[in-house]
Amino acid sequence: MYSVENKDDERLIWSRFLKGDNHVLSLIYLQHSNSLFDYGCRFTIDKELVKDCIQEVFCSLMRTRNNLSETDNVRLYLLKSLKRRIIRELKKTDHQPRLLNDQDYPFDLRWSESLDDQLSELDEEKRLRLADAMQSLTDRQKEAIYLRFNRGLEYEEISFLLNLNYQSSRALIHRAVEKLREIIRVPNKNFGQVLLAILCHSREHAF
Amino acid sequence: MEKYRDYTAVDFLNDESFLRWISEPTQKENDFWNNFLKTHPYKKADIKEATLVFKLFYSRENKLALNEQYDLWKKIQDEAKNSKRTIFLKLAKYAAILILVFFSGAVTYYLYQNGGQQYQYELAETPQTTKDEAMIVLSDGSQISLEKQMSQISYSQNGQQLIVNNDTITQKTPTEGGLINKIIIPYGKKSMIMLSDGTKVWLNAGSQLIYPSVFSEKTRQVMLVGEAFFDVAKNTEKPFVVRTTDISIHVLGTRFDISAYPEDKLIQTVLVEGKVNLTYSGKGILNREYSVEMKPNQMVVVNKSTGESRSQTVDVSKFVSWKDGMLEFEKVDLVRALKQVERYYNVRIQLADPMIGSFKLSGKLDLKEEPEEVLNVIKLTVPIDWQKKSNGDFIIINK
Numbered sequence A: 001m002y003s004v005e006n007k008d009d010e011r012l013i014w015s016r017f018l019k020g021d022n023h024v025l026s027l028i029y030l031q032h033s034n035s036l037f038d039y040g041c042r043f044t045i046d047k048e049l050v051k052d053c054i055q056e057v058f059c060s061l062m063r064t065r066n067n068l069s070e071t072d073n074v075r076l077y078l079l080k081s082l083k084r085r086i087i088r089e090l091k092k093t094d095h096q097p098r099l100l101n102d103q104d105y106p107f108d109l110r111w112s113e114s115l116d117d118q119l120s121e122l123d124e125e126k127r128l129r130l131a132d133a134m135q136s137l138t139d140r141q142k143e144a145i146y147l148r149f150n151r152g153l154e155y156e157e158i159s160f161l162l163n164l165n166y167q168s169s170r171a172l173i174h175r176a177v178e179k180l181r182e183i184i185r186v187p188n189k190n191f192g193q194v195l196l197a198i199l200c201h202s203r204e205h206a207f
Numbered sequence B: 001m002e003k004y005r006d007y008t009a010v011d012f013l014n015d016e017s018f019l020r021w022i023s024e025p026t027q028k029e030n031d032f033w034n035n036f037l038k039t040h041p042y043k044k045a046d047i048k049e050a051t052l053v054f055k056l057f058y059s060r061e062n063k064l065a066l067n068e069q070y071d072l073w074k075k076i077q078d079e080a081k082n083s084k085r086t087i088f089l090k091l092a093k094y095a096a097i098l099i100l101v102f103f104s105g106a107v108t109y110y111l112y113q114n115g116g117q118q119y120q121y122e123l124a125e126t127p128q129t130t131k132d133e134a135m136i137v138l139s140d141g142s143q144i145s146l147e148k149q150m151s152q153i154s155y156s157q158n159g160q161q162l163i164v165n166n167d168t169i170t171q172k173t174p175t176e177g178g179l180i181n182k183i184i185i186p187y188g189k190k191s192m193i194m195l196s197d198g199t200k201v202w203l204n205a206g207s208q209l210i211y212p213s214v215f216s217e218k219t220r221q222v223m224l225v226g227e228a229f230f231d232v233a234k235n236t237e238k239p240f241v242v243r244t245t246d247i248s249i250h251v252l253g254t255r256f257d258i259s260a261y262p263e264d265k266l267i268q269t270v271l272v273e274g275k276v277n278l279t280y281s282g283k284g285i286l287n288r289e290y291s292v293e294m295k296p297n298q299m300v301v302v303n304k305s306t307g308e309s310r311s312q313t314v315d316v317s318k319f320v321s322w323k324d325g326m327l328e329f330e331k332v333d334l335v336r337a338l339k340q341v342e343r344y345y346n347v348r349i350q351l352a353d354p355m356i357g358s359f360k361l362s363g364k365l366d367l368k369e370e371p372e373e374v375l376n377v378i379k380l381t382v383p384i385d386w387q388k389k390s391n392g393d394f395i396i397i398n399k
Helices: A007-018 A022-041 A047-063 A074-093 A113-119 A124-135 A139-150 A155-162 A166-185 A189-204 B002-006 B009-013 B016-023 B027-039 B041-057 B066-082 B088-102 B317-324 B334-345 B354-358 B371-381
Strands: B106-112 B118-124 B134-137 B143-146 B150-155 B161-164 B167-170 B180-185 B190-194 B200-203 B207-212 B220-231 B240-243 B247-251 B255-260 B266-273 B276-280 B290-294 B298-303 B309-313 B326-333 B349-351 B360-366 B384-388 B394-398
Touching: A007 A022, A022 A047, A022 A074, A022 B066, A047 A074, A047 B066, A074 A155, A124 A166, A139 A155, A139 A166, A139 B016, A139 B041, A155 A166, A166 B009, A166 B041, B009 B016, B009 B041, B016 B027, B016 B041, B027 B041, B180 B190, B200 B207, B220 B317, B247 B255, B247 B266, B266 B276, B266 B317, B276 B298, B290 B298, B290 B309, B317 B326, B326 B334, B334 B349, B334 B354, B334 B360, B334 B371, B349 B354, B354 B394, B360 B371, B371 B384, B371 B394
Parallel strands: B150 B190, B220 B240, B349 B394
Antiparallel strands: B106 B118, B134 B143, B134 B180, B150 B161, B161 B167, B180 B207, B190 B200, B200 B220, B207 B220, B220 B255, B240 B247, B247 B276, B255 B266, B266 B298, B276 B290, B298 B309, B326 B360, B384 B394
């Protein structure tokens, strides 16, 4: 509700910030702080660390203002900068060898609890298969899915954050979507009803 | 619309407009896709499938609490201030803005409109209970104190003049758009304010209202912390919107009451007449945004922590009687009733035994009396007694 509605306004705010108007930084902060916080919390359960990193992101944004350009994608810049900082911090504190590689960091993605309730009407086997399919996703697949569906990023943007090319990030998501779809597809009377219930539920709250 | 005719579920999930529709729909998208479903009923199955996959993948979000968001912002500001790398002049300007914006410990929200017109809304995290002074804060930061127990304020149609308890105050309004004003009513006081569009708002004790001096936007928006009764002037062109931390109410012209105190777990909306739309936009995921259409004599209670709402038919007069200096209860928990008495008189009332709080109270309380009198009336209906402590606090004991 408080967010900046369209891309033109976003560009306007960005260009005012680059010209030295610090007043608009609070706008940028308010618009992005919650999505940054959520993205950060996917990498670690240490919420304070995430907050510290968000703080650094905005402070460095002010320091490096002169090196930034009008055409920069603000949201992407912030997400990338936050991710880099968090992984750097995790490497420092976390002594797990798996974190040595930039591609190996964990990513938390699980479906919402309210969906859990609705899925409980589903027969045990289907539910397990869905849960299984979710669990079998790789961390990078989870991250790509998250960026696509929770953050609404486009494939180019996802590739940039994951250091992948366009095709690979598309394929990551496509494979995951197909997997779930196969399970859902199997005709099943009960499931149809649940599906309907979920849909009715979501439509009711559409606006 | 034609391109969607042969779309599969996977294609839909690759479509930006479709994704926006199932995550954060605008009116435009709702219209488009509902219409599409109507004209292409055979696509329903694919759309259902795509939606379910989306729901399965849409993950629960972590959100910063309002105070966390504010604290973090303050840290960023502090660090920026301490940074010697910034030119001093810039810094001075910056600090001045900071003081203005965060003077009252509030998080500032801006609403940018097309053409860069800027509006600033301050949403206080909690009403300033420490300050006992009722006041109006003008957009330039100047304060007008409201000395009376029950203040009357009204704005002229162009928003340039406001009359406060018979004194006229003039504020310069920019040619475009209005100035953001804020009224703060501490515990123990009340106020009635008439906004520039003729809407009347009765603010209950411990409440704040943020509003523009003139409503130049497409909607008439105000923000509320605490409780208020609204008598909205009818204007079908410009809907009236009341925002609170978790819900917003959209109306054209009607009368209703909202109680959204930060310390209460519930937000309560009661509709007296007309029609309003209540939209929840708080936490919770699949239902992180929904709306309920309310009918007269209906009360909708939204639980702030779970986002759940329930509605029931009520006798509305009991919920709005406070504005006439009366409190009316029907089988209300004593603890809730005492909370209202506390706010009204700005006194502390403690319970010697928490069990006392669950007594049910029915009846009318005349708030023109002293708090002692009010407690004596309560004493007649529930088996309690009260004592006054040396610090002025009241303590309720079992009889």
